[in-house]
Amino acid sequence: MRILVFGAGSLGTLVGGLLASVHDVTLVARDPHAARVSAAGLDIIGAGSAHISPAATTTDTGHSADLALVTVKSFDTAAAADALADCDVDAVLSLQNGLTEETLASRLDAPVLAGTATYGARLVEPGRVECTGVGRIVLGALDGGPDPLAERVGKAFRDAGLNTLVATDMPRRRWEKLAVNAGINAVTALARVENGALAGDDAGELAHRAARETARVARLERVSLPNRVAREAVDRVVEKTAANRSSMLQDVAAEKRTEVDAINGAVVDIAADHDFEVPTNRTLAALLRAWERGAGLR
């Protein structure tokens, strides 16, 4: 399969590098990373190690591929879609956090698959990516149900050794992940604590409230996600990732723009479409956006 990885930073470089063991992969990345991979190949370290030589470029238009994997940060999704519209790609799969697939689908003619990734990745330096945790990729039709394209992409991922599940219930999975991120990411980023600090704490109750609101909005969108399931998903992730610093906390610590717009902000926007109030998500989004403005990031 010819695979274009659009936005090869941490996650895209890891997944693209693993896929390159059996597929024809091109990483669309920034220099000096792209230049380093082109000149000397890519080192994958951490959980599993490999040296692999995918193509790499900074040019983001004019490509042709069977699949475009979108791994830019959520706030770059619209720009990525506009660049991909100038490419000839047969299918698109997002592995981003937050609700980004709708942005891709509204701007592209190619079919867009939904995906989630729990692999951990960190671009250590140009040409070197660390796998900080072997997780799982789950992908499937954006609206749910069986999908031959998702099956083909899933097989291509499994052929390359990636732990991959093709799911027929992506709407529920996306909203459950959104509920987890809306609760854990925002609260840990604002409180500057590891995920495990939410267990049995008032801040954990705040994360539960954000997740329950998200589940309610999912149901308004006709996605079956009971409040209890969203709350239990938060508890499960807090327990399993207790030592983790959430991606949003890492962004705040590094003074980088966060993905709040595609997480809590998306919950607020979709709730508004239904004339429904989500005060916890609204407050969390307002605080994170205020911090971003203060830091000159938006």
Ligand SMILES: NC(=O)C1=CN([C@@H]2O[C@H](COP(=O)(O)OP(=O)(O)OC[C@H]3O[C@@H](n4cnc5c(N)ncnc54)[C@H](OP(=O)(O)O)[C@@H]3O)[C@@H](O)[C@H]2O)C=CC1
């Ligand atoms: N890292 C991880 O372990 C995981 C990440 N995710 C999700 O995956 C997504 C990506 O995260 P992550 O990999 O950490 O983010 P990164 O910022 O490391 O990677 C995104 C990369 O895309 C680059 N990029 C953006 N636009 C272009 C363009 N037009 N041409 C070339 N390169 C471009 C960015 O460069 P620049 O910054 O210069 O714009 C950046 O290097 C996020 O939604 C995240 O939540 C999900 C699970 C795990």
Ligand SMILES: CC(C)(CO)C(=O)C(=O)O
């Ligand atoms: C699951 C969780 C909360 C793990 O930290 C995550 O997805 C993130 O940090 O973005």
